Amino acid sequence: MASNILMPKMGYDMEEGKLLRWLKQEGEPVNKGEPVAEIETDKVAIEIEAFASGVLAKILVGPGESAAVGAPIGVIGEPGEKVDTPSVQTAPPAPEPTAEPQGAPPPAMPKPSPSPAPPAVGSEQRIFASPLARRMASEQGIGLEQVQGSGPKGRIVKRDVETALEAASTRMGSMATSPEPLAMAPKVADASGRREPLSGMRRAIARRMSEAMAPIPHFYVTTAISMDAALALRTQINADLPKEDRISVNDLVVKACAVALRKHPSLNARWEEDAIFYPSEVAISVAVAIPDGLIAPDIHSADIKSLGAIGREIRDKATRAKSGQLSPDEYGRGTFTVSNLGMFGVEAFTAIVTPPQSAALAVGAVQPEAVVKEGALAVGQVMRVTVSADHRITDGAGSAQFAAEIKRLLENPLQLLI
Amino acid sequence: MSSVIVVGGGPGGYVAAIRAAQLGLQVTLVEREWLGGVCLNWGCIPTKALLRNAEVLNLFKHAKDWGVAIDGLKADYGVAFDRSRQVADKLVKGIQYLMKKNGIRVVQGRARVLGAGRVQVGAEVLQAAHIILAVGARPRLLPGIEPDGRRVVTSRAALLDNRSAPESILILGGGAIGCEFAYVYGSYGANVTLVEAREHLLPNEDPESSEVLEKSYRAYGYELLLSSRFEGHELTPHGVKAKISTPEGLRTIEAERMLVALGISPNTEELGLEAAGVATERGFITVDEQMRTNVPGIWAVGDCNGRSGLAHVASAQGVVAAEAIAGHRPPELRYADMPRCTYCHPQVASLGLTEAQARDAGYDVQVGRFPLAANGKALALGDATGQVKVVVDGQYGELLGVHLVGPDVTELLPEFGLARAAEATTAEIEHAVHAHPTLSEALHEAVLSAMGRAVHV
Numbered sequence: 098m099a100s101n102i103l104m105p106k107m108g109y110d111m112e113e114g115k116l117l118r119w120l121k122q123e124g125e126p127v128n129k130g131e132p133v134a135e136i137e138t139d140k141v142a143i144e145i146e147a148f149a150s151g152v153l154a155k156i157l158v159g160p161g162e163s164a165a166v167g168a169p170i171g172v173i174g175e176p177g178e179k180v181d182t183p184s185v186q187t188a189p190p191a192p193e194p195t196a197e198p199q200g201a202p203p204p205a206m207p208k209p210s211p212s213p214a215p216p217a218v219g220s221e222q223r224i225f226a227s228p229l230a231r232r233m234a235s236e237q238g239i240g241l242e243q244v245q246g247s248g249p250k251g252r253i254v255k256r257d258v259e260t261a262l263e264a265a266s267t268r269m270g271s272m273a274t275s276p277e278p279l280a281m282a283p284k285v286a287d288a289s290g291r292r293e294p295l296s297g298m299r300r301a302i303a304r305r306m307s308e309a310m311a312p313i314p315h316f317y318v319t320t321a322i323s324m325d326a327a328l329a330l331r332t333q334i335n336a337d338l339p340k341e342d343r344i345s346v347n348d349l350v351v352k353a354c355a356v357a358l359r360k361h362p363s364l365n366a367r368w369e370e371d372a373i374f375y376p377s378e379v380a381i382s383v384a385v386a387i388p389d390g391l392i393a394p395d396i397h398s399a400d401i402k403s404l405g406a407i408g409r410e411i412r413d414k415a416t417r418a419k420s421g422q423l424s425p426d427e428y429g430r431g432t433f434t435v436s437n438l439g440m441f442g443v444e445a446f447t448a449i450v451t452p453p454q455s456a457a458l459a460v461g462a463v464q465p466e467a468v469v470k471e472g473a474l475a476v477g478q479v480m481r482v483t484v485s486a487d488h489r490i491t492d493g494a495g496s497a498q499f500a501a502e503i504k505r506l507l508e509n510p511l512q513l514l515i
Numbered sequence: 516m517s518s519v520i521v522v523g524g525g526p527g528g529y530v531a532a533i534r535a536a537q538l539g540l541q542v543t544l545v546e547r548e549w550l551g552g553v554c555l556n557w558g559c560i561p562t563k564a565l566l567r568n569a570e571v572l573n574l575f576k577h578a579k580d581w582g583v584a585i586d587g588l589k590a591d592y593g594v595a596f597d598r599s600r601q602v603a604d605k606l607v608k609g610i611q612y613l614m615k616k617n618g619i620r621v622v623q624g625r626a627r628v629l630g631a632g633r634v635q636v637g638a639e640v641l642q643a644a645h646i647i648l649a650v651g652a653r654p655r656l657l658p659g660i661e662p663d664g665r666r667v668v669t670s671r672a673a674l675l676d677n678r679s680a681p682e683s684i685l686i687l688g689g690g691a692i693g694c695e696f697a698y699v700y701g702s703y704g705a706n707v708t709l710v711e712a713r714e715h716l717l718p719n720e721d722p723e724s725s726e727v728l729e730k731s732y733r734a735y736g737y738e739l740l741l742s743s744r745f746e747g748h749e750l751t752p753h754g755v756k757a758k759i760s761t762p763e764g765l766r767t768i769e770a771e772r773m774l775v776a777l778g779i780s781p782n783t784e785e786l787g788l789e790a791a792g793v794a795t796e797r798g799f800i801t802v803d804e805q806m807r808t809n810v811p812g813i814w815a816v817g818d819c820n821g822r823s824g825l826a827h828v829a830s831a832q833g834v835v836a837a838e839a840i841a842g843h844r845p846p847e848l849r850y851a852d853m854p855r856c857t858y859c860h861p862q863v864a865s866l867g868l869t870e871a872q873a874r875d876a877g878y879d880v881q882v883g884r885f886p887l888a889a890n891g892k893a894l895a896l897g898d899a900t901g902q903v904k905v906v907v908d909g910q911y912g913e914l915l916g917v918h919l920v921g922p923d924v925t926e927l928l929p930e931f932g933l934a935r936a937a938e939a940t941t942a943e944i945e946h947a948v949h950a951h952p953t954l955s956e957a958l959h960e961a962v963l964s965a966m967g968r969a970v971h972v
Contacts, residue, residue, distance in 0.1 A: 227938030228940045228943050229912075229913050232912060233911050236910075236911065254938055255913070
């Protein structure tokens with residue numbers, strides 16, 4: 098009995114996924130639990146596993162095409178089974194992507210036959226679309242099955258693809274006033290250059306950042322921190338550690354934030370329109386730059402983890418983030434974000450608060466500066482950090498106190514070891 | 516009681532009437548003069564007949580080039596004129612037949628709109644749920660210009676009354692009408708002076724097309740006064756003496772006849788529109804995309820709504836109005852895609868955006884050109900003046916506009932019109948094999964040229 102492979106929901110804000118590639122061909126046998134396709138969500142590339150054994154009877158969503166969460170992307174059937182192609186548009190979303198396989202799995206794995214299983218005959222549904230609409234859709238990376246046709250007899254025409262692209266760009270949350278819809282791809286008359294369709298990652302970042310910037314009344318508090326003691330402590334700690342266990346300045350900052358947040362819960366809170374929610378946990382999202390964007394894996398309970406544990410966890414997650422191997426439950430659930438551009442020599446900057454969080458810390462480089470120590474001019478190692486906060490939840494004084502607490506902790510770093 | 520009263524029997528009105536009848540509506544059509552309107556009676560059709568005579572005459576004039584000896588060639592404009600009337604009459608009879616065939620009642624007389632649903636014609640008050648105004652337009656006149664049908668004329672008198680070609684003609688207006696009459700009268704030996712206020716003849720066309728036409732006209736010996744203004748005229752015993760301010764200074768032009776071809780004025784006076792509350796702007800009736808006026812139940816199609824001055828657009832609007840009245844949802848007309856044709860020699864035809872318009876619209880513009888001098892069929896015809904220019908979007912290969920000059924190029928437009936309607940791209944034109952030898956190969960090559968890969972240039 099045939100059953101559908103559905104686009105899984107891999108994160109709380111995932112609306113659709115893009116099919117990167119099929120790992121099986123139509124007609125090829127698949128075993129339960131075997132990867133059949135690779136999809137790209139907003140943030141990660143992920144393999145989808147077969148939930149039943151049989152043959153991949155039908156591919157419904159081709160490489161590069163996107164499908165809504167819960168929509169069928171392929172069909173697993175028994176060898177030679179005739180498969181009715183479900184309508185991609187009208188397929189009801191699955192209640193739970195990780196739900197049990199629909200229908201009973203075949204009793205036994207089909208024996209590999211000497212000749213490849215005949216491809217299942219699906220009722221291929223022809224999509225009527227103008228050549229221009231087809232070309233626009235393919236270059237903009239949207240599947241024609243997602244587009245409602247308005248031309249003669251429901252034919253998909255240019256206008257429909259433009260409308261779909263506009264809707265997509267609206268859905269992507271362009272709350273910032275964008276004068277031109279994504280669809281109309283602002284064409285600069287005399288510009289020669291390269292035009293790259295948005296990746297899922299870029300879209301997600303664009304959406305989240307503009308969702309954050311417009312509704313959240315941001316304000317910023319910057320403080321300079323003397324890092325001499327922290328650097329000395331780090332040297333001391335690292336002296337006897339193998340390279341992979343050494344802690345970084347950022348690890349200290351993450352730990353300091355987590356500890357400080359315990360004392361200042363309003364920066365660890367969430368705005369809920371008619372209430373303010375204070376999570377019991379402190380989870381620090383650590384922004385990591387990756388090839389075509391950024392991602393912020395979460396360090397849960399950072400306030401109670403040791404510096405060493407925090408350091409190892411950050412390095413592990415950052416490495417996997419860069420290769421697209423982060424699993425969806427490893428990001429997007431933090432309560433506060435630390436973004437460090439110190440490695441680029443940035444002195445200070447401001448971060449955008451990522452909803453539903455209420456604050457973020459932007460960390461600059463540690464640099465030698467002329468400082469006054471005990472009444473005399475000296476060279477000190479100074480780092481500037483900037484707190485960005487949601488003014489609906491916290492006020493200037495609260496953030497200043499939080500910044501002061503981070504400063505106090507980093508200037509007296511032994512407290513971070515408690 | 517009818518469902519629809521159509522006021523005006525030109526290409527807007529009679530087509531609206533037929534379409535409404537096809538959709539099962541009871542239709543009454545009111546016409547004050549002749550079915551077919553300007554187009555059939557003193558517009559598109561008779562000029563095409565005259566232009567054909569002019570072309571044939573020119574072939575004879577160049578008979579020697581073709582190895583045909585003709586002594587004592589004499590051209591009789593009166594015969595050409597009579598032929599043009601016969602062609603027009605034949606078509607008008609055809610419309611009468613079509614009205615009968617579709618069960619449309621034709622009422623002869625002047626209509627006056629009394630309000631929504633009521634039209635007075637003579638003593639009779641017609642009633643219907645809907646009124647489609649298709650009252651057309653007439654040549655626009657400047658203050659101080661009074662046509663006398665002999666020395667100062669509009670296209671109407673030229674096509675209905677003037678059975679002789681003048682020895683000299685001063686034409687005010689370098690649009691399609693002015694250019695076509697220049698060729699007709701010029702071919703019959705008139706001394707032609709053509710005055711255009713803007714920089715080019717056919718100023719709405721892509722300037723490259725206009726330049727080809729201007730070059731041909733100058734070669735025919737026509738005097739072109741571009742960027743020039745008519746300052747006034749006086750009648751003389753033999754014709755007119757007009758003052759024209761040109762970039763080179765004030766000129767006095769004497770001619771046997773002056774043809775005024777300065778655009779159109781809507782026939783919306785004395786129709787009772789104001790009393791009926793129908794909104795107009797500079798005389799043109801204001802309509803929406805479905806041809807609705809501001810008064811429910813009153814619609815306006817064709818020249819009188821000022822959207823376009825072209826017969827085929829009027830007809831298309833008539834269909835839209837009729838279908839909307841019948842409760843259908845006709846697709847909106849895309850005015851940039853309406854074919855534009857001028858039937859002088861060489862012909863000028865275009866559709867879609869000019870290169871400048873496409874750039875203004877922000878497209879990634881790519882232009883392809885193909886000269887007819889490199890087209891085998893045009894050379895075989897002995898008529899290879901002209902070119903095909905296409906404007907395409909580099910990003911998606913959308914066909915944005917086509918601009919043709921040359922022999923019979925108006926007949927090449929439909930390929931592009933269909934391509935636009937079907938949203939074909941450069942790829943579809945590229946892959947469609949075009950017959951050899953035909954003029955249509957030039958269009959194919961122009962598209963290839965826009966893609967950077969024309970074969971024969």
